[in-house]
Amino acid sequence: MLLQIHEPGQTPMPHAGDNLAVGIDLGTTNSLVAISRDGKPEVLRDPRGRSLIPSIIAYKTDGAVAVGDDARLVLLDEPERVISSIKRLMGRGTDDVKRLAGSLPHELAPGRSGEMVKLVIGDRVVSPVEVSAEILRELRHRGEGALGQSVTRAVVTVPAYFDDAARTATKDAARLAGLEVLRLVNEPTAAALAYGLDKGAEGTFAVYDLGGGTFDVSILRLEKGVFQVLATGGDAALGGDDFDHAIAEHFLAQSPGAAPSAAEVKRALFSARLAKECLSTQDSGEWWIERDGRRSAHPLDRATLDRLLGPLVERTIAICGEVLHDARLAVEDLAGVVLVGGSTRVPLVQRRVAEFFARPPLSDIDPDEVVALGAALQAEALTRGSDTLLLDVTPLSLGIETLGGLVEKIIPRNTAIPVAKAQEFTTYQDGQDAMVVHVVQGEREMVDQNRSLARFTLAGIPPMTAGAARVRVEFAVDADGLLTVSAREQTTGREQRVEVRPTYGLPPEDMERMLRESMKHARDDLARRLLTEARVEGERALLALEGALRKDSQLLSAPERSTIETAVARLRRSVQGEDRDDIMQAITALDGACQDFAQRRMDHGVASALKGLTIDRVERDMAGGRG
């Protein structure tokens, strides 16, 4: 879709009349399913009251597949038949995975370069899509059990950093599990939704989400129920799993021997994770690992844990700093920090987040559930509407190309729709009789870094001097996200319009990437924009002077002429260069050199204009001028 729509109550509900839809947090470590009714979301539980389904799948020897806690049981006896953290492999090709192979105790099926990665489990070969589909199927069944009716639609959350391939893989997995994905929602956004709606909070918030396999931080503005994402950042390969690895390595290093086997690593990771979770509430304890068939005991206390996890936690804090910087915000500009994800239960994480953001973080919604609850709210909004205010906004800015490949934004991103905005443009050259309207979408300053949506020509502009024509370009986005662009020359009324259909639009994953890039490049872009503007200004000055010389060169003496020519040559040289200040100085110098000439041209112009007027008219005009 070109423009994402979330406007319960105002836009027609895109999925109204269908059966209900659930919200799913498909986590690296744990997954949940939730439902919202009348704006009140709740997680769905099994008959034993459990809401989290560990994202673990066991392909058992007898051919049966176990998911969640049942699969976890298999982990101890037959760890090689159990797959965890599959989300890290979603959408990954065999080439990407070589880098991760060390941190993933799975056997990878040999695959050609460019192929989707596959895992070998006993005599089976499975893809991450199939494995994730098992989890989604389990979630669907849990939902159906709890609701007593069939579940076929869902809003599924994904990390903000998921790329095209990973998002597509997630959708494919859902389809395989019998679920239609109404929308993929970024996890931090879902969390903010849950918080914002529960509390009616206003202001700018940071969402710090540290799960098992991913870290996301987003800066969101909640204002009158409208969500605006100001900046996002994170690390797709940083989370509680890495905490477990750091602790497991510490344990394994304490009982030296040959390189540990895959099963020994899994065993050590299991203990490491228990140790970590225990130490969130206890000060110390002792855990077991196995080396060469022998068990050994390893004590661990909070201080040692903090030392092991410190570098990983600091990486998240550094990313928080970068994201705030991208959003041009200081910590004091924030109204709060939201904690999401199981790993935010680690006391060191809470302490460092509180220190960095200079306030205690919000954590009153269960950090495990908050994402699923937000997804459920979104699912309800898409199927039945709700009173909760979630306005439709344009997800990316819409604009047109102007001189020098710059983008003039006409509708900035996060503008509530429907909306119509117009702006006037003019011609660049004397006698220019056509204008190309190039419609682009994106946040970057230069056309070639944004997405091109449409291009059309407005012809038949009456020849006029440069800058005299008035072309009004209007952008209108209707409630369904359909963009219409029209251009109208004001004196003749000549008009051209084009409809930009959603199919020409941007897949959400491109959008995410483009947003991220725009944040990252904002500073370079500004410098480039200033340089380009200076060049355009310089070219314009040269062009204007050329025209003037062609018409009125007889008004110049030979020495005046040569001074101007020197200034022209200097400006010509500097517009080729990269130095904006140099260009601006050259423009000023040329202006100076032409001052007398310009004055003389004006006098000359007035004199020749007067010749064609009756005395009567001149007197009237002069009287008006005095009055």
Ligand code: ADP
């Ligand atoms: P994901 O979103 O990646 O599925 P979760 O938000 O469910 O992850 O978080 C899972 C991570 O949280 C795991 O690494 C788990 O060990 C960790 N975790 C859960 N409970 C605790 C706890 N009490 N203390 C420390 N870490 C915890």
Ligand code: MG
């Ligand atoms: Mg999560």
